[in-house]
Amino acid sequence: MNALTDMQLDALRELANIGSGNAGTALSSMLGKAVDISVPTAAALPLAEAVAIAGAPEELRHGVVVPVVGDFEAIVLLLFPDPDARALCRIYGIEPSTPDGRSMLGEVGNILGTNYINVLAQMVGMVIEPTPPQVVEDMLGAILSSVLLGRGDDVDEALILDSNLMVEGEQCSLSFLLLSDRGGIKQLLERLGL
Amino acid sequence: METVVHMGEAQVSSTPGDTLACIGLGSCIGLTLVDRRRGIAGLAHVMLPACTQPDPPLPHKYADLAVPSLLGLMLATGARRSRLEAVLAGGAAMFQFSGGSGQEIGQRNIAAVTRMVEAARIPIRAAETGGHNGRTLRVHVGADISITVREAGGREQQLLGGPAGRAGTDSKVVYA
Numbered sequence: 001m002n003a004l005t006d007m008q009l010d011a012l013r014e015l016a017n018i019g020s021g022n023a024g025t026a027l028s029s030m031l032g033k034a035v036d037i038s039v040p041t042a043a044a045l046p047l048a049e050a051v052a053i054a055g056a057p058e059e060l061r062h063g064v065v066v067p068v069v070g071d072f073e074a075i076v077l078l079l080f081p082d083p084d085a086r087a088l089c090r091i092y093g094i095e096p097s098t099p100d101g102r103s104m105l106g107e108v109g110n111i112l113g114t115n116y117i118n119v120l121a122q123m124v125g126m127v128i129e130p131t132p133p134q135v136v137e138d139m140l141g142a143i144l145s146s147v148l149l150g151r152g153d154d155v156d157e158a159l160i161l162d163s164n165l166m167v168e169g170e171q172c173s174l175s176f177l178l179l180s181d182r183g184g185i186k187q188l189l190e191r192l193g194l
Numbered sequence: 195m196e197t198v199v200h201m202g203e204a205q206v207s208s209t210p211g212d213t214l215a216c217i218g219l220g221s222c223i224g225l226t227l228v229d230r231r232r233g234i235a236g237l238a239h240v241m242l243p244a245c246t247q248p249d250p251p252l253p254h255k256y257a258d259l260a261v262p263s264l265l266g267l268m269l270a271t272g273a274r275r276s277r278l279e280a281v282l283a284g285g286a287a288m289f290q291f292s293g294g295s296g297q298e299i300g301q302r303n304i305a306a307v308t309r310m311v312e313a314a315r316i317p318i319r320a321a322e323t324g325g326h327n328g329r330t331l332r333v334h335v336g337a338d339i340s341i342t343v344r345e346a347g348g349r350e351q352q353l354l355g356g357p358a359g360r361a362g363t364d365s366k367v368v369y370a
Contacts, residue, residue, distance in 0.1 A: 047241075048200035057218035058330055060346065065289055134289050138346040141218020142328020145201060146288040149221055149241055152299040156251075 008194050009042050015123060016040035016161035019116040020176055024165055026115040031091060033167050040163035044185060047148060050158040054079060054175060057141025062096055064109030064135050065147055068117055070128035072187055074180040075147055076113040087172040102135040109133040112176060124191040148179060159185040202252030204238035206267045210336040217330045219284035221300035223307050224331035226281040227264055228339050229273035235333045238264045243306035257306035265314055280311045281354050283322040283331040283343045320353040
């Protein structure tokens with residue numbers, strides 16, 4: 001695939017900006033806390049580099065995976081470093097590596113993913129919907145590679161829209177990633193007329 | 195020196211003290227071939243069962259191409275074919291995605307790599323595969339090649355060889 005142009009990357013970044021803004025508002029009202037959102041990065045990278053951008057591959061992460069189906073196939077992935085997952089769960093007095101903790105992280109994924117995806121769907125005029133979240137606790141590299149290869153498709157390159165959400169006063173930050181493959185990127189850009 | 199073998203890559207080393215590593219294997223497979231007598235080890239980071247495109251940029255990505263290619267690299271480095279042994283790790287099922295082609299990608303990877311290695315008549319000395327957790331595989335090159343695996347949140351575990359020259363006490367064989 002040809003490299004994406006600056007204009008295409010800008011458009012994707014803007015989508016991520018609006019999507020994560022929406023998601024942040026939803027998270028904020030769920031937690032009753034202010035949520036601060038970083039300017040998202042947008043990149044289309046070979047798989048190995050896509051993994052590297054999210055951190056050291058052996059680091060432990062709590063991951064929430066929300067596959068998206070419909071006109072545009074993608075995966076919403078939330079990644080929490082362990083201390084941050086603990087901080088978030090502590091708001092509700094629970095631990096992350098328990099059924100309650102996993103359930104809560106899954107719900108956060110659900111809310112963020114749904115809001116992000118809804119705004120994306122509206123902007124590009126696509127019918128897309130999230131499927132139920134799955135929660136894992138594993139090495140970052142294992143999570144990302146398995147998510148990207150999950151369907152057994154021959155993926156060379158991943159589109160990553162990465163935003164960081166900070167829950168104020170709780171020292172909790174999480175990465176919010178939208179992952180798609182070559183076909184997905186193309187579809188999305190065509191919809192945007194780019 | 196530790197060389198990280200990224201997705202779709204392969205490395206061979208005969209330099210004592212070198213380490214080859216696949217870090218954070220999920221559904222992927224870390225495939226090791228060793229000639230312990232000559233102290234030569236090769237590691238491939240396999241991602242998918244079979245290649246569907248002509249002339250792919252990363253042949254080691256696919257089980258069907260990775261096995262013969264890694265075998266060729268080993269022989270080119272001086273390994274004796276009759277002494278080759280294989281060790282594999284990975285192929286975890288971390289998620290349950292609905293749809294797709296039925297069988298889960300980790301299991302398909304395990305089956306494809308195993309089939310190719312067996313077809314090449316290379317004995318599999320140890321396999322730490324399947325399950326639901328990610329793994330890191332390390333191959334320590336030297337006179338006594340040792341191979342270790344660590345599951346997410348777990349401890350380093352010996353798959354082949356060992357610091358006390360325990361070659362042959364290949365600890366754990368798990369065929370999922």
